[in-house]
Amino acid sequence: MLILAFALIGVGVLVYQGARALSGNPIIKSQDDVPRLSVQEAYQAVRNGEAVLVDTRSAEQYEAQHAIGAINLPLDILENQLASLDPDQWYITYCTWPDENTSARAAFLMLQANFSKANPIKGGFEAWLNAGYPTEP
Secondary structure (H helix, E strand, O other), X not given: OHHHHHHHHHHHHHHHHHHHHHOOOOXXXXXXXXXXXXXXXHHHHHHOOXXXXXXOOOHHHHHHOEEOOOEEOOHHHHHHHHHHOXXXXXXXXXXXXXXXXXXXXXXXXXXXXOOOEEEEXXXXXXXXXXXXXXXXX
């Protein structure tokens, strides 16, 4: 009986992965697999109203300066806030680290929670600033 249960779970996982692959959504196994966006792609998506920017830095960093229109969801509270977000919305995350560690983790958590689309900005907030895109205090 136990073997049958594990077999059914295995089939379910394969069906889910197959459906996800056929839908054009790659299978994301870790935060390293989450596709990064260039800062130009991110800015264009936000400017066109296609995506919401999520600042995953601390509230203090956010208050000091953030990308205009970004919402602040630090990584340590993000998991508790996922239910309040629209899973069909595209979220673009950024953090302070140029290697996107925190923002990639945030995007990964969203994708694991069956959000349709979440991507970190390659280069993080530093890339946003260097590109001269608008910020607010």
